[in-house]
Amino acid sequence: MFNSKKFKGNKFKYVIYYSLLAVIIVFIVNEYSSQLKYEHIKYSDFINYINQNKISNVQISKDRLIITPKDKDTAHKGKILYTERVDDQNLIKKLNDAKVQYEGVSQESSLMRSLFTNWILPLSIIMFFGSILMGRLDKKMGSGVMSFGKNTAKIYAENETGVNFSDVAGQEEAKESLIEIVDFLHNSQKYVSIGAKLPKGALLVGPPGTGKTLLAKAVAGEAKVPFFSISGSAFVEMFVGMGASRVRDLFKQAQEKAPCIVFIDEIDAIGKSRGGNVSGNDEREQTLNQLLAEMDGFDSSKGVVILAATNRPEVLDKALLRPGRFDRRVIVDRPDLKGRESILKVHTKGVKVSEDVDLNSIAKSTPGAVGADLANMINEAALRAVKNGREEVIQEDLEESVEVVMAGKEKKDRILSDAEKRAVAFHEVGHALVAALLKHTDPVHKITIVPRTMGALGYTMQLPTEEKYLVSKEEMIDKICVMLGGRSAEEVELNSISTGASNDIERATETARSMVTMYGMTDRFDMMGLESIKDRYLDGRPVQNCSAETAAIIDDETLNIIKECHEKARSIIKENKDLLIKISESLIEKETLMGEEFMDIIKEYNDKKQETQDTKL
Incomplete structure (x- = not known):
């Protein structure tokens, strides 16, 4: 199929390609036809043909003789013969004696006739039909071949x-x-x-x-x-x-x-x-x-x-x-909770959805998602429903589609060893346990150790109870503690550390640095802005507005926050080590724990602990 968009953007290039192609075609055709039509012979063979009365006509030019054999001569299959002209003073006499017709041809007229016949005429025909073809293509696209300056809207x-x-x-x-x-x-x-x-x-x-x-x-x-x-x-x-x-x-x-x-x-x-753009595009x-x-x-x-x-x-x-x-x-910013729910309703209009579906729950689980993300989630849920043989989308499909878009599909071919599975379980429960035992955190929605295609060996999902537009210093500190809870659990229970906390460390460092440089949450810099955001609506990269000496102090302040939160998370894990082991064993067995199951285990553990204390008293 012809790609009109590609043609439209490269018209001049196509004209050059087309012209070169036409020249090559004419050259090949001329060479091939020349080989079919003409045949070279020796001068001695030419004299023998005269003596044998096999020639009907000879054209004499400055440097060659063009020979037309008689029809009865089938040795050359109707080809026109040619040979070089030599200094033969008896040539005319030999032609007259054999009654062969001859004529002289000027070099210029022969060259012009050859040029016209072999090049000008074929090229004109090809260009004529080519212009008709390209004109039709361009008419179909709405502009002429050379109309580069025309509007393409x-x-x-x-x-x-x-x-x-x-x-x-x-x-x-x-x-x-x-x-x-x-x-x-x-x-x-x-x-x-x-x-x-x-x-x-x-x-x-x-x-x-x-x-x-x-x-x-x-x-x-x-x-x-x-x-x-x-x-x-x-x-x-x-x-x-x-x-x-x-x-x-x-x-x-x-x-x-x-x-x-x-x-x-x-x-x-x-x-x-245009300011300061010296090497700009004119x-x-x-x-x-x-x-x-x-x-x-x-x-x-x-x-x-x-x-x-x-x-x-x-x-x-x-x-x-x-x-x-x-x-x-x-x-046109990212939608809030109410906006996400409205977007989900719009995108579910053309989809068969079960009456039991709770779109508000899905909207709560997708903070920061834009309209395109939500539309993709609805489509993924519909595809999953068809895959599982259902005629309508249910809540499970939507919840799974959220995880597919955010973390990727489950990797069924990645089988963890028992040691790795245990390490991942304690890591994820460490996140969840710190989140559950701190005051300024979102409740845990799901804990899983099922690997995902985007690289996660497991994850802990927290869902906010309400939409927040302001975040306090205490909330940010607790958030960092939750991020470092996974590594802390590995240290306390396994007495070793692994590479599984790389993403947690990255996000915790970014949050701590923002507290220092942009939010004025340290006594050292008070309310001094040390970074600003570039490309706010894209990746939102921070740009430093300070000296190298100040940047070194920023690193120290960031490190102090990280150390403080790490120690806080580790102390929580140590104080609740038995609970950590109990939840982790349950997670290893089931591979996935929902928020209700997780909180039930904590409640049951606390109740037993309270009964034991009451008995001792």
């Missing part, structure tokens, strides 16, 4: 986006910011009468997968106007000036189809800041300049709205973000 007509605000959940604040734009496109007169102007542009900002593109399509679907959709990278071409030309063409088409919505996805591809800068000029130049009263999406707003040029261009910044 995908255009959706009215109602074609197939998305409305009802299809977008968990982003109520973002929808509220965009409803005014929709209302303006529907009822512009009431806004114009009071002197209000339609915002020229709205910038959708948020992490990947939160629904920025979906929101833009929903705006177009609600407004019932044409929707132009294009990616920022589509403007930047190998030819300088082509991106700017595409921007002009896009805005020209948009104004012709007004009212309409133009959506530029990943605008940071062309909208990066093509990208020209494209950005043209975009700025077009956004200043068009009349917003005609109803052309520019929507753009990015997850890197900090790199955008300040001129692009000023009022009069992108007037509004719409934050």
Whole structure:
């Protein structure tokens, strides 16, 4: 099948390839036809053919003789013979005596005839049919072969986006910011009468997968106007000036189809800041300049709205973000608990779900998940239901799908030795026990020692009882203690340490460092900000804002927090070693313990301990 997108992005390359291919084909055909049509003979053989009366015609040129044998001569199978012309003064007499017709041919006319017959005519025919073929392909794609500067935006007509605000959940604040734009496109007169102007542009900002593109399509679907959709990278071409030309063409088409919505996805591809960019891409800068000029130049009263999406707003040029261009910044952030539940309800509309399913429980178990993650979880649950021969999705399918997305599938081929299984069990129970015995922690939902495809040999899942937006210092300290509880249990019970705590150590160190550098939770630095977050909506990497000497002190403060939490976790494990052994043995036997079973074991142990103490008294 022909890849139109690949062809579209490499038209000039295809034209060169096509021309070279045509030349090669003509060359091969000429060589092959020459071998079929002509045959070289010796001059002595030519004289013998004259004497034997086997020649009907001879063409005499400056350097060769072209010989046409008589039809009755079948030795050369109808080929035209040729030989080099030698200094033979009796040649004409021999031809006359044999009554052979002859004529002279000039070198120039022979060369021109050969060039026309062998090259110009075949190439013209190939180019003619090739241009027809490529013209049809380009017509199918909507532009000419050489139209590099034309707009490549995908255009959706009215109602074609197939998305409305009802299809977008968990982003109520973002929808509220965009409803005014929709209302303006529907009822512009009431806004114009009071002197209000339609915002020229709205910038959708948020992490990947939160629904920025979906929101833009929903705006177009609600407004019932044409929707132009294009990616920022589509403007930047190998030819300088082509991106700017595409921007002009896009805005020209948009104004012709007004009212309409133009959506530029990943605008940071062309909208990066120009400041200090010495070795920058001239093509990208020209494209950005043209975009700025077009956004200043068009009349917003005609109803052309520019929507753009990015997850890197900090790199955008300040001129692009000023009022009069992108007037509004719409934050499309990770959904909260209520938002996640609403998103799950939207994605379960087309899925057969059991009446017993509790979506609120699933929403609680997925803090930090975005809309794309939740949609994937619903799909994984549906696939699991089909795999198990059910006609509807049950709660177990959804819970398993959450674990599949977060930790990967169960690895049935990875069999742990008894020693490894025991070490993993004590490690995971160490996490759970510290979490259960500290005050500022989330309750344990599940403990398992079943290996997963993403590398975990086991894990302990905690679920928050409520959505939290502020975290206290005490909560962060207890959180670090829980992370270090696994290693502490290995040290206390097994009297050895393993590599299983690598991820715990990494997360604990990151949390402790954040306490020191960003949250002002140490006496040494008081409320001094020592790090800032870069790419907040992507990986959120911290960037240091301090000297090397201060960085060394940060390391010391971080280490002190880690040591304090490690010692606290180890003392909890030591004080409850019998309980640790009891829960670990139960986990080794069952491989998975749910939160209720885990708490029942703790309650039963405490009750027996209390009875023993009462008996002694």
